[in-house]
Amino acid sequence: MAPIRGQAVLAKRCAAALTIDMYVYLPIAEVSVHAVLLLGLGGLVGVLSGMFGVGGGFLMTPLLFFIGIPPAVAVATEANQIVASSFSGVLAHLRRKTVDFRMGTVLLVGGLVGAALGVVLFNYLKSQGQVDLLVRLCYVVFLGVVGGLMFFESLRAIRRSRAAGGTPPPRRRQRTLVHTLPFKMRFRTSGLYISVIPPLVVGVAVGVLAAIMGVGGGFIMVPAMIYLLGMPTKVVVGTSLFQIIFVTAFTTLLHATTNYTVDMVLAVLLLIGGVIGAQVGTRIGVKMKAEQLRILLALMVLVVCGKLALDLLLQPAELYSIGAVGAH
Amino acid sequence: MRVLVAILLCLVALPLRAEEVVLGLSQNRISITANFDGSEILIFGAVKRETPLQDEPLEVIVTIAGPSQPLTVRRKDRRAGIWVNNAAMEIDSAPSFYAVATSAPLHEALTETEDLRHRVTIPRAIRAVGAPLEIGNAAAFTEALIRIRTKSGLYQTLEGAVELREQTLFSTGISLPANLTEGDYATRIFLTRDGEVISQYGTIITVNKVGLERFLYNLSREQPLIYGLLSLAIAILAGWGASAAFTMLRQS
Numbered sequence: 098m099a100p101i102r103g104q105a106v107l108a109k110r111c112a113a114a115l116t117i118d119m120y121v122y123l124p125i126a127e128v129s130v131h132a133v134l135l136l137g138l139g140g141l142v143g144v145l146s147g148m149f150g151v152g153g154g155f156l157m158t159p160l161l162f163f164i165g166i167p168p169a170v171a172v173a174t175e176a177n178q179i180v181a182s183s184f185s186g187v188l189a190h191l192r193r194k195t196v197d198f199r200m201g202t203v204l205l206v207g208g209l210v211g212a213a214l215g216v217v218l219f220n221y222l223k224s225q226g227q228v229d230l231l232v233r234l235c236y237v238v239f240l241g242v243v244g245g246l247m248f249f250e251s252l253r254a255i256r257r258s259r260a261a262g263g264t265p266p267p268r269r270r271q272r273t274l275v276h277t278l279p280f281k282m283r284f285r286t287s288g289l290y291i292s293v294i295p296p297l298v299v300g301v302a303v304g305v306l307a308a309i310m311g312v313g314g315g316f317i318m319v320p321a322m323i324y325l326l327g328m329p330t331k332v333v334v335g336t337s338l339f340q341i342i343f344v345t346a347f348t349t350l351l352h353a354t355t356n357y358t359v360d361m362v363l364a365v366l367l368l369i370g371g372v373i374g375a376q377v378g379t380r381i382g383v384k385m386k387a388e389q390l391r392i393l394l395a396l397m398v399l400v401v402c403g404k405l406a407l408d409l410l411l412q413p414a415e416l417y418s419i420g421a422v423g424a425h
Numbered sequence: 426m427r428v429l430v431a432i433l434l435c436l437v438a439l440p441l442r443a444e445e446v447v448l449g450l451s452q453n454r455i456s457i458t459a460n461f462d463g464s465e466i467l468i469f470g471a472v473k474r475e476t477p478l479q480d481e482p483l484e485v486i487v488t489i490a491g492p493s494q495p496l497t498v499r500r501k502d503r504r505a506g507i508w509v510n511n512a513a514m515e516i517d518s519a520p521s522f523y524a525v526a527t528s529a530p531l532h533e534a535l536t537e538t539e540d541l542r543h544r545v546t547i548p549r550a551i552r553a554v555g556a557p558l559e560i561g562n563a564a565a566f567t568e569a570l571i572r573i574r575t576k577s578g579l580y581q582t583l584e585g586a587v588e589l590r591e592q593t594l595f596s597t598g599i600s601l602p603a604n605l606t607e608g609d610y611a612t613r614i615f616l617t618r619d620g621e622v623i624s625q626y627g628t629i630i631t632v633n634k635v636g637l638e639r640f641l642y643n644l645s646r647e648q649p650l651i652y653g654l655l656s657l658a659i660a661i662l663a664g665w666g667a668s669a670a671f672t673m674l675r676q677s
């Protein structure tokens with residue numbers, strides 16, 4: 098039971114570290130945060146991402162808001178962290194040859210355009226003082242939709258698995274809009290012959306979201322690839338991760354050069370926690386039932402969504418906020 | 426962290442004034458290191474006098490002001506059911522940090538006129554002239570600024586926090602929060618009698634990021650591309666490291 102002893106030692110060390118003053122001053126965010134809190138957050142989201150196979154950016158960024166990291170810094174730094182987690186993930190998929198480079202490249206072209214558009218939009222709204230609102234609105238809408246869909250889908254799956262033994266394979270539609278558009282291209286790894294327009298559009302949409310929300314967009318990209326493009330599930334995750342690396346890397350660079358909001362110290366602390374957490378999470382995930390995992394994840398997503406929605410709907414305790422002078 | 430080595434800054438007193446401040450600071454330079462979590466400055470000193478002690482009690486006021494910058498204060502309003510930033514007011518200049526410590530209640534230690542002249546209290550230290558016309562209640566915005574910054578410890582009014590002995594020796598401690606900005610912190614000591622300033626003394630406390638903090642901050646502003654690429658390199662390396670470590674763990 099070597100890993101369990103290892104974890105116990107790790108837990109003991111964490112407890113010891115908690116008792117010491119371990120505040121870290123983040124040079125870009127200009128706030129001082131407890132290092133163990135950041136490692137813990139990274140670890141927690143890492144565990145979840147290992148368990149559920151999601152990037153975790155959509156949980157991490159709101160959590161960073163809650164602990165007082167300025168939203169602009171949280172979004173830019175989270176993009177940097179996702180580069181690490183998706184690079185780690187794509188290496189595993191490369192070994193299994195489940196990355197469709199051609200599809201990934203098409204999505205990437207769209208993604209880069211989208212990311213550039215997203216950063217321009219982000220900067221414009223920042224000058225208007227509305228960036229906070231946009232980021233929060235995006236979160237409420239997307240977390241609500243994804244959480245809700247996942248919740249009902251896993252409920253159905255649980256009922257189905259109770260009724261019959263195995264789950265039936267998902268039904269594939271034969272001819273949709275995807276097959277009638279021009280500029281067709283052959284994607285060998287995915288076994289598809291479709292127009293390049295839908296992947297480009299999906300790419301742009303995810304790119305915009307990545308820049309604004311500081312997420313990889315995997316939780317939107319993956320369903321889009323399965324249901325809109327009709328890609329086989331086994332190549333979806335690897336291909337999505339492949340293009341996310343480049344889109345988030347590009348987003349990180351844009352934020353670093355235009356807004357100076359990437360905090361390297363914050364990113365490193367989150368990374369360390371995330372990397373360790375993902376290992377633990379993967380081991381927990383193996384022992385649990387898939388539907389139960391998905392329902393737990395859906396509930397968690399809905400809780401975060403509800404909290405953010407309440408913040409927008411209820412009258413805030415402090416109506417005023419201080420910002421730097423807008424127009425630069 | 427807290428170096429309490431006294432640095433006697435000024436022993437030279439001008440002979441013309443009847444009462445002069447001789448000041449000591451626990452530190453005149455604060456370094457923001459990677460594990461910076463706030464700091465306390467001990468300000469102490471003595472009143473040097475060449476005339477006999479007067480009947481009116483002497484009061485001491487100490488102020489520390491961080492670097493000033495222009496700000497925008499925004500107010501949220503309800504629009505289509507959700508709370509969004511709506512009205513905004515620009516404040517021409519507000520200190521990033523401001524503490525005022527006194528030896529007696531402010532209204533006793535300082536008259537309104539002297540406050541205006543020397544900009545001692547927090548509302549006086551903030552300058553907001555050009556409030557746009559469409560905002561009816563400009564004062565609410567400056568009040569909000571003071572309220573928010575007081576809550577986070579950036580603005581402090583410490584009445585009675587200066588200890589004064591025999592009208593000669595004074596000392597006070599002012600705690601600086603962890604979220605300090607860099608720059609020169611102007612420190613002023615006022616001696617007042619009957620609310621009138623009879624002598625004042627000023628010095629500078631420098632707050633600087635040092636070491637890694639300094640390096641990263643400078644790099645991010647001066648070489649943003651290199652900074653961004655470096656961040657990416659760390660991320661890629663960490664991602665690769667995690668993958669490699671995981672593979673090794675599984676094989677062993």
